[in-house]
Amino acid sequence: xxxxxxxxxxxxxxxxxxxxxxxxxxxxxxxxxxxxxxxxxxxxxxxxxxxxxxxxxxxxxxxxxxxxxxxxxxxxxxxxxxxxxxxxxxxxxxxxxxxxxxxxxxxxxxxxxxxxxxxxxxxxxxxxxxxxxxxxxxxxxxxxxxxxxxxxxxxxxxxxxxxxxxxxxxxxxxxxxxxxxxxxxxxxxxxxxxxxxxxxxxxxxxxxxxxxxxxxxxxxxxxxxxxxxxxxxxxxxxxxxxxxxxxxxxxxxxxxxxxxxxxxxxxxxxxxxxxxxxxxxxxxxxxxxxxxxxxxxxxxxxxxxxxxxxxxxxxxxxxxxxxxxxxxxxxxxxxxxxxxxxxxxxxxxxxxxxxxxxxxxxxxxxxxxxxxxxxxxxxxxxxxxxxxxxxxxxxxxxxxxxxxxxxxxxxxxxxxxxxxxxxxxxxxxxxxxxxxxxxxxxxxxxxxxxxxxxxxxxxxxxxxxxxxxxxxxxxxxxxxxxxxxxxxxxxxxxxxxxxxxxxxxxxxxxxxxxxxxxxxxxxxxxxxxxxxxxxxxxxxxxxxxxxxxxxxxxxxxxxxxxxxxxxxxxxxxxxxxxxxxxxxxxxxxxxxxxxxxxxxxxxx
Amino acid sequence: xxxxxxxxxxxxxxxxxxxxxxxxxxxxxxxxxxxxxxxxxxxxxxxxxxxxxxxxxxxxxxxxxxxxxxxxx
Ligand code: SF4
Numbered sequence: 001x002x003x004x005x006x007x008x009x010x011x012x013x014x015x016x017x018x019x020x021x022x023x024x025x026x027x028x029x030x031x032x033x034x035x036x037x038x039x040x041x042x043x044x045x046x047x048x049x050x051x052x053x054x055x056x057x058x059x060x061x062x063x064x065x066x067x068x069x070x071x072x073x074x075x076x077x078x079x080x081x082x083x084x085x086x087x088x089x090x091x092x093x094x095x096x097x098x099x100x101x102x103x104x105x106x107x108x109x110x111x112x113x114x115x116x117x118x119x120x121x122x123x124x125x126x127x128x129x130x131x132x133x134x135x136x137x138x139x140x141x142x143x144x145x146x147x148x149x150x151x152x153x154x155x156x157x158x159x160x161x162x163x164x165x166x167x168x169x170x171x172x173x174x175x176x177x178x179x180x181x182x183x184x185x186x187x188x189x190x191x192x193x194x195x196x197x198x199x200x201x202x203x204x205x206x207x208x209x210x211x212x213x214x215x216x217x218x219x220x221x222x223x224x225x226x227x228x229x230x231x232x233x234x235x236x237x238x239x240x241x242x243x244x245x246x247x248x249x250x251x252x253x254x255x256x257x258x259x260x261x262x263x264x265x266x267x268x269x270x271x272x273x274x275x276x277x278x279x280x281x282x283x284x285x286x287x288x289x290x291x292x293x294x295x296x297x298x299x300x301x302x303x304x305x306x307x308x309x310x311x312x313x314x315x316x317x318x319x320x321x322x323x324x325x326x327x328x329x330x331x332x333x334x335x336x337x338x339x340x341x342x343x344x345x346x347x348x349x350x351x352x353x354x355x356x357x358x359x360x361x362x363x364x365x366x367x368x369x370x371x372x373x374x375x376x377x378x379x380x381x382x383x384x385x386x387x388x389x390x391x392x393x394x395x396x397x398x399x400x401x402x403x404x405x406x407x408x409x410x411x412x413x414x415x416x417x418x419x420x421x422x423x424x425x426x427x428x429x430x431x432x433x434x435x436x437x438x439x440x441x442x443x444x445x446x447x448x449x450x451x452x453x454x455x456x457x458x459x460x461x462x463x464x465x466x467x468x469x470x471x472x473x474x475x476x477x478x479x480x481x482x483x484x485x486x487x488x489x490x491x492x493x494x495x496x497x498x499x500x501x502x503x504x505x506x507x508x509x510x511x512x513x514x515x516x517x518x519x520x521x522x523x524x525x526x527x528x529x530x531x532x533x534x535x536x537x538x539x540x541x542x543x544x545x546x547x548x549x550x551x552x553x554x555x556x557x558x559x560x561x562x563x564x565x566x567x568x569x570x571x572x573x574x575x576x577x578x579x580x581x582x583x584x585x586x587x588x589x590x591x592x593x594x595x596x597x598x599x600x601x602x603x604x
Numbered sequence: 605x606x607x608x609x610x611x612x613x614x615x616x617x618x619x620x621x622x623x624x625x626x627x628x629x630x631x632x633x634x635x636x637x638x639x640x641x642x643x644x645x646x647x648x649x650x651x652x653x654x655x656x657x658x659x660x661x662x663x664x665x666x667x668x669x670x671x672x673x674x675x676x677x
Binding site: 193232233234237238239241242243244245246247248250255271275276296311312412455458459460461464466467468480495498562563 | 610611612613615620639647648650652653654658662669671672674676
């Protein structure tokens with residue numbers, strides 16, 4: 001058998017009858033869809049009917065490593081969770097760093113397919129090739145860190161992936177946590193895990209490396225890439241010093257930092273919650289995921305203990321969007337997101353939309369049960385984060401379903417700042433045209449990391465595009481989305497792309513798996529993955545009108561700050577984007593599918 | 605008066621905000637020279653919240669925001 005960075009082995013766990021099987025990975029299929037995001041989507045597509053209820057036994061939870069997860073590449077340690085999302089009703093694909101993904105690979109598996117539902121709570125233990133389902137009644141109800149601590153005491157040198165109470169309660173914003181505070185955070189993947197009564201997966205592995213096809217080429221590319229990462233201003237200095245939090249001031253200075261549930265776009269108090277302030281006053285250390293030379297993770301202190309610090313998104317969502325300008329409070333709320341296993345973007349954004357409903361008199365004081373949802377209230381953001389994670393009380397349980405369902409219930413869907421029911425991240429798309437196009441067309445709903453147009457539109461990387469103009473945004477968005485699909489499928493961190501180009505990724509993948517990708521064929525592989533996700537969504541019931549933005553972004557101009565007066569012009573960019581993709585009315589044409597070798601997937 | 609806002613590592617030894625008297629025919633190149641910031645250390649140069657080239661002439665009351673290479677997501 002040829003040597004590649006794939007183990008060539010998948011685990012299939014039927015939770016209904018406790019059957020554990022190990023099956024071989026189809027290497028041709030793996031290479032066509034690269035791994036992780038691409039391969040996971042292909043398997044999900046082949047194995048479930050996309051119309052099923054995401055929280056029923058019929059859904060599958062696929063946890064997949066990337067082609068190079070575990071290999072000697074910078075940041076090569078990631079895994080993805082692919083399933084049908086209970087939040088969006090479409091494809092879910094959330095990825096996470098830490099150590100867990102690499103450990104699974106070292107234990108000998110490329111991924112795990114969970115099917116059915118256990119009768120009572122269980123966890124899966126993987127000690128190299130020895131795989132067992134164990135009772136988890138004693139873990140049920142425990143927070144993420146408690147669960148990890150208990151399992152680590154039993155399994156030395158292990159890595160733990162788990163859900164907190166958020167996933168157990170099937171909050172549609174529940175995350176899957178691993179290695180303390182790393183999260184596969186978005187689209188409610190934790191709820192799917194909870195619906196299967198699966199509490200955790202603990203992995204022990206005796207290996208700490210994997211073979212690759214061409215180790216000499218890999219070593220060479222590793223040296224080139226490490227040099228580029230060290231020398232690049234973003235990956236070599238910016239991210240290590242400030243983490244993603246450095247964006248608070250940048251985005252705010254451009255007037256694209258949404259405040260009070262996107263009612264404003266410029267925050268007079270941004271400095272208080274900025275990356276600079278975080279670094280100066282609260283930072284205790286940094287965190288590096290597996291084989292990561294960058295180390296963007298922040299470490300802060302809570303009650304004398306070091307904990308994971310907030311990302312840019314979380315600083316914005318609690319700080320700007322809920323109006324709480326206090327880093328210790330944001331750290332506390334972020335801590336509860338991690339402990340309860342809920343998404344630290346969607347949760348605070350749902351609180352922000354509830355705050356607007358309260359501000360305008362639609363949610364009553366009485367419904368707030370002692371903690372009024374007032375913009376700027378420190379008590380409210382911490383308490384409502386807990387209530388959401390625990391699905392506590394009538395309003396807490398409703399908010400646990402996300403902002404769209406909350407705002408629909410109050411008859412004001414327009415206050416949900418979401419796309420495909422998933423909450424938007426921290427960049428106002430009225431002053432940054434291309435990111436709006438990316439939000440609208442992201443297959444997993446409101447998201448910045450499907451195609452990070454902030455790079456060219458704000459960070460001038462790899463070149464500066466005028467953020468206020470629509471020209472060229474369609475082709476750039478497509479390329480960013482396709483390249484991102486590749487990086488996610490390889491198991492590397494997207495942040496490497498500040499320093500590395502498509503040619504570096506092609507070199508890595510070729511050395512690892514024996515493929516012969518050029519830059520063009522690699523981008524086409526990304527395009528194939530993007531189209532496959534889109535076919536899944538179509539079969540799941542997505543309509544063309546789901547590629548849209550909240551009305552506030554296309555109809556109401558920004559009222560304050562340097563981007564005052566601007567709106568997003570999605571109507572101009574969307575037809576150009578569909579033309580660039582070879583799609584008509586939001587979906588690939590037969591011709592496009594044939595070009596990408598996907599025609600069979602579109603048949604029902 | 606021109607308000608110059610500095611961020612991240614560019615604050616070291618210069619502070620957060622520097623106010624400069626307005627001069628006619630004054631552009632970003634001269635402004636960076638005045639502040640002893642090498643051009644290659646600047647990756648984002650905003651005038652009133654919009655990216656501009658260093659050559660653009662400044663007007664009185666302009667707010668200039670300057671960032672070194674930084675990013676995230
Ligand atoms: S850059 Fe940050 S998120 Fe990416 S692998 Fe490194 S520490 Fe993890």
